[in-house]
Amino acid sequence: MPNSNDEPGTRETGRVELAVVGAGPAGLAAAVTAADHGLDVVLLDAAAAPGGQYYRSPAEGLGATRPGALHHDWPTFTELSARLAAHRDTGTIRHLTGHQVWTVERTGDGDWILHAVTGADEEVRTAVRARRMLLATGAHERQLPFPGWTLPGVVGAAGAQAMLKSGLVLLGSRIVVAGSGPLLQAVALSLTRAGARVPALVEAAGYGAYARAPRVLAANPGKAAEGARFAAELAGARVRVLSHRAVTEVHGDERVEAVTVSRVDRRWRPVPGTGRRIACDALAVGHGLMPQLDLAVAAGCGTRPGPDGTHAVTLDEQLRTTVPGVWAAGESGGIGGVELALCEGELAALSVVREIRGGVRGREARRAVALRRSRRRLRAFADLMGAVHRPGPGWREWLTDGTEVCRCEEVGAGRIRTACEELGAGDTRTVKLLTRAGMGWCQGRTCGFAVRELAAAHGGGQEPGGPDRRPLACPVKLSTLADLSGPG
Amino acid sequence: MLTRRPLDVVIVGAGMVGAACAYYTSRSGLSVAVVDRGPVAGGTTGTGEGNLLVSDKVPGPELELALLSASLWRQLSEELPKGIEYELKGGVVVAASENSLAALTATADAQRAAGVEAYHVTSDRLRDIEPHLAPDLSGGCHYPQDAQVQPALAAAELLSAATRAGALVRPGEEVAGILRDGKGAVRGVRTARGELHAPVVVNAAGTWGGDLAALAGVNLPVLPRRGFVLVTEPLPRLIRHKVYAAEYVADVSSGSAALQTSPVVEGTPAGPVLIGASRERVGFDRTLSVAVISRLAAGAAALFPALADVRVMRAYHGFRPYLPDHLPAIGPDPRVPGLFHACGHEGAGIGLAPATGLLIADAIRGERPALDLGPFAPDRFDATCHVT
Ligand SMILES: Cc1cc2nc3c(=O)[nH]c(=O)nc-3n(C[C@H](O)[C@H](O)[C@H](O)COP(=O)(O)OP(=O)(O)OC[C@H]3O[C@@H](n4cnc5c(N)ncnc54)[C@H](O)[C@@H]3O)c2cc1C
């Protein structure tokens, strides 16, 4: 058994050559590639099963028989899973499922210690010591606030998809899908396949914007074909696609009863008088994904702003971060989709192997060259996608002073503006200190992007700051922390 | 275009201390500008806690400053919006052994003689005033004058009040040079955006006060002393006072660079419990130290066993502005006419800010300050230190 956690307490592993955090497409590809080349690897993931966001399997016992139905490339995952299982059997990979890494630290001799908690009540602590570390921690959904977004029945688009893939019940029978980004198409289709009626897919950007980069499109014919396929399938499922439109208000007392959809201009400003009501009992809304950077920032890795308005880990061609001994792959280094995540995972592992062995043999070297070429091509497309769907500054006009921006601490847009205009805040950190926005349970993961944009708009040209620092990647019990200082 | 009066004072630093200086100088009728390279409260003020303590200070100049500040904070709490979260909650210092209780009692006696209110609490009464304390403590001391504010809000509100009194606040503007006239006297500052002319410059640059002093060619050995704080999930009011272990006072006054941790625990109006306090001189190292935060956690759980199952939501750190004798630099610099210092308050800058601001305003106006500035003289390190 790779991970039977029968007794509480601390477990320490012996030092391994590589620790991989995240068993999504990127981390999975990285771990098996590294193990194929003989490295001993520990693979940690908070989830109970490998696969990450994309290859999410139904929880056991829910009776789902065809998880592949929601994925067009399930065989890739089946193949990776089989390799993982083989390496687990031989002991080359120790796969620690259900392990949330709460922080990483560097020892005096340059090793990394990854501190994780696990168990039903997080009562077991694990510390993994590794020579090198590869972060493939993926992304979470980007949310923008608007009047009514806190009403029951409004859910994240990615969250809705995740619920479906895990085999859970539908959140409604008539669901509007809204926001921006290619994910929305996948979500709308999955919902209709699961039996829901999707009266509209509301996209704030316009798909025509992709045509502005014909070279990138030509290099990625698969992406264009995928877009055409989505369009055809959506039409077949009687989903109306409304682009240059946004949900600017949600109606209902106890839960969602309808939404107002308005036309927005190129800068995402609502055009007055264009609002139309669409009846629905749920709204799945999302504005793309944001890289999960907590561990990378804690490790000291540099980050850079991307064309989609999010921060991502700075990487070189070898997928090395700015900190020696730390690599990153997949969405940690910028949102880009599953194909890119798989490509980067493998490439990063080859780069680690190269560094340990002082070079790689002919076949691997050729493979690395091909992967690097794919990566450049896919990243170019990802950058285009990011720029097309980057929220326009006019989204702020959806807000009223009373619209909650930080749900955990119930901070409205008006208070954020006052903090900027009257108290001198101009960056997310000061807004947080002066209003408590981002200080609650989610630690600003939900409102962080919105607060940054509001601070930039009202802060009189101050620098809104880099990515948030969260030295603890998740909440940890005081007793868990206290035990670390015990004897031994 | 608004034509402004010529400036009397430029204050460098919009932290708690710079804000207090701005408040008292502008309200005394001086024309003031505050410049900061970052946002308001973006330095140590935004990374500390907001305890306004007299309990942790032994008789001497710092305690006098703290007592003056305590009464000024009470006034400010009436003048500023309630949002600064001022709370006269009182402090409770607890001793885990008979030895530390004896030391605590001796300190409290001396403090009482210097004007501090301090009441001995026997071990059987401790849980009456603080119900969740561990049962096996030897005793403690209650200090009703200890209070708390939310530092960033307090600084922002002081600056906002200063603005209403005519002060100009300029965030996002770094001071790159101090302008001097032919005789060496200060005549303003040079920033990335231009020059600001004034016959007086106040160094309220906190932990970076040494760098600012160097711009004027003088030595002031301010060093960073790092501290971590843990923040728990919001809880119903579990902890009523600021509670800390008697050893804390010794740690505060230690001159060693090595790590000291002694548990300091307090609730906040918003619900989360804050757990401090570590002290170590490791430069500006921003990486999380698991060893330090686990010691903080262990200390807090020992004082309050009920906290063991509570979740820590986040950890943050800050760099206290440390001067080797643990006293701030407050007052005119005899080496550079027109240069005033108001920095180096280490772990007490929030508490000591109002008195500092008042003393600086008096000193600039040439009035007799309420306290003797001698112990805070900015040039007091010149005998032992040299500019490098
Ligand atoms: C609803 C939805 C639909 C999508 N549809 C498509 C699609 O049709 N086509 C496409 O190309 N892409 C799609 N994507 C994007 C795709 O899911 C991602 O590109 C891909 O999953 C990225 O892989 P990754 O390995 O970088 O990250 P992820 O798959 O997000 O994996 C990250 C893993 O890291 C783990 N992790 C993170 N932090 C920690 C920690 N501190 N401790 C332990 N473990 C941690 C997580 O548990 C997770 O398993 C979709 C995404 C979503 C959310």
Ligand SMILES: Cc1cc2nc3c(=O)[nH]c(=O)nc-3n(C[C@H](O)[C@H](O)[C@H](O)COP(=O)(O)OP(=O)(O)OC[C@H]3O[C@@H](n4cnc5c(N)ncnc54)[C@H](O)[C@@H]3O)c2cc1C
């Ligand atoms: C963990 C921790 C806990 C603490 N707890 C408490 C407590 O409970 N009670 C208490 O009283 N104190 C506490 N303190 C100490 C307190 O936070 C500091 O003493 C106080 O914030 C110092 O304020 P300041 O205004 O001097 O400095 P800062 O707040 O650091 O302000 C200095 C400002 O100067 C600016 N600056 C520097 N150089 C330049 C330049 N060249 N040009 C323009 N601007 C410049 C900086 O950007 C900064 O904003 C704590 C500190 C820490 C780290």
